[in-house]
Amino acid sequence: MSIRKEPQTRWAWVEIDQGALRRNTRAFKNLLGPRQRLCCVVKADAYGHGAPQCAKIMQAAGADMLAVATVAEGVELRRSGISVPVLVLNEPPLAAIDTLLEHQIMPSLYTSEFAMAYGERAVQLGCVGKYHMAIETGMNRIGVHYADVLDFRREIDFHRGIACDGVFTHFATADDINGWDYKLQCTRFDEAVAAMRDAGYECGIVHCDNTPASILDASTHYDMIRAGVGLYGLHPCDATHGAIKLDPVMSVRARVTRTAHPAMGEGVGYGFTYRVPRTRVQICTLPLGYADGLSRTLSNRMEVLYRGVRIRQVGNICMDQCMVAVQQTPVCQIPEAEHGDVMTIVGRDGDSEITMDEMARLRGTINYEVACGFGMRLDKVYV
Template sequence: MAAQDIPNGFTGFANRKPGFEPASASVGRTPVGAYTTEGTPLSGVPSTYGSGAQGAFQYARDHARPDAGAANFDPDKLRLIPATDRRWAWTEVDLGVVRHNMTALKQHVGHGVRVMAVVKADGYGHGAVRCAKTALNSGAEYLGVATIDEAIELREALVNAPILVLSQPPMEAIPLLLAYKVMPSIYTPDFAIQYAEAADAYSIRAPYHLAVNTGMNRIGVRHDEVVEFMSQVSFHRALDLVGTFTHFATADAPETLDFHIQTKRFLEALQAMKVAGFDPGIIHAANSAATIRYPDVHFDMVRPGIALYGLHPCQETRTMIDLRPALSVHARISDTRLVPMSEGVSYGLNYRSPGSVRICTLPLGYADGMRRGLSGRTDVIMEGRRFRQVGNICMDQCMFEVDLRTYGTRRRIDPQIGDEVLIVGRQGDSIVTLDDMANMLGTIHYELSIGFAQRMPRLYV
């Protein structure tokens, strides 16, 4: 790669069409298997789809009527079949809500403090590209990711804001950092020098952020060794220290002692750098919890992640800022049946019908983020009412129960195939939240939010 090969922008990497959403790969793409019955690919179908489904059309040919000609499928018509008609389970992300949350965070930190929108893990399951663009249009100035591939996805979607990889990537990935203009976090001298040498070979700068370990002990230069580290690497003319940061381990905890110890160590490290003549650049430390709870650590920039998507990082923040969940999970009933009294439902037959109930099947399961540990412990919402999920949640399907008996003035519901059901979200006075599910499972809503993005189509509203 010659120096002139390093792009001065990112249009050269825009191989995807605008609006392409990797997490929703089924949306708008020609399905694998777009072949004629003669086994040849249909015109206009990308060769990257391979021949894995060619056998499906071989099957169609083998079972064709003797008096029929070859079946031809129009790929353009196939593409028009909506994602929600290919599978009756999907997630919805309200970008207006993401915009609201970003605006609320900007107002909370006030003027003079930049916001890095953290969009790692595909925007916590909400879609990195669309959420990044929405956040930038709503006041964010920086983006944070966990991996180089996450950064490249943003660049190929023509996102030109500064991007920081919140860890130090492998040395072998240094050319990608330089080519896509992505900043790494650095905390080892060897990586710093290799990064600088590679940049110098192309006569370009090597910008980075210094990660400081103040007590979380995950990554970073130890807080009392920062000056020594800088003395080892700062001689290189290509290195450009753009920012210095740390990460809090307990900003979301009721106990504050450890948080204040980390803050003290970070301030001491920054002061030591300045005394030694090193400019720390953009100083940042606050994750979502610290952004909302502790204005003293806003510094030059804050790094909200989960709060951007409307999920509170801890109980203490709920009264401090108006955040609204952007994600909801939907499905349509794929089967209904009356199950006689005492007969079981799903693997293990752990649930037994009490009689006078209709069992409804939904086409999503633990492979879609509907965790198996929720079996019999969560509800779904239909027509504004909650209904109990029953039976073990399967890999691809789960069931819920509708009581057909009439109680007083309660309206009877007769569910039908195709009726829409809400798995996560609010409808009328009924609500099921990721927090509810996380509490049942003994985990955090981060994990569930990311899990629901595993393979369901994602729609933006």
């Protein structure tokens, strides 16, 4: 396997395929009409892929807006040179108002207390604070209740220090666009937006689609879609797999730091949950563990790729290391590994591939969590 780049200080890393990210961004852009916008969600360090670098690629590929979860994430984008609008997908603490205004980061807004404080400070600084109004339509997480939108706008719209740049909601069941719950949220959102417009209130950019709804329901694209996990080549649900072509962006690789041939019956790792069988087995150590996102629940249950062949992970996964076994079988005569050989934890090697979805199923979770975990500590290499 040819590795173009890797970190100098550790033999474990994440590879980010910039070409795949660019293609995925354009794939979502191509879902839209000429007047519709694309908001790319880069919260949680772009789902573990590296927010500043990914945001620059997305901006160049057509992103009209970026969305984050925290004010600090927005500031990081601004300091990296991002110029498109940045939206925080919840209402921050009052103490964050100065930072929002300084860096021209828009908050989501759903309490009059925050709205008034935001507007007052904007007036003091001689500017206008833009915001997006979150509307609660059924997920029961954040937002102004859909039945209270007019009362809320009456409370805050007199203030000259704030301006509504958009209104939005978030779907709880967009993987089932024919379901009653999804349709009810759509109806509630449509009615809330119509009520505000009929009353003369500015709604700005109207948006509600997350990744699955963006792919599966063009009728709810409105003025903008918010693409998230799909940008990184990960499907949010089974229904989207045949509807759009997405290329995986993240691979996880490591080099062998030690090889050994323990005697039959010897244990491997904490608790000796694996013991060497009668046949000759080579035990190889890889320098990544559960602190790097390789969940301990995968111990003795997962596989990695070596020379395009699947080999078993053995023993309990440690905080910073794990072990794998190279073993000859009648149907697979694979060469033993050497110190420094590359193994693939997630990604493609030859004709074989281990996906985030496979790892998520083994862990009983979703691919979102797997990707975010790998991105927390491993160095990122952009290829």
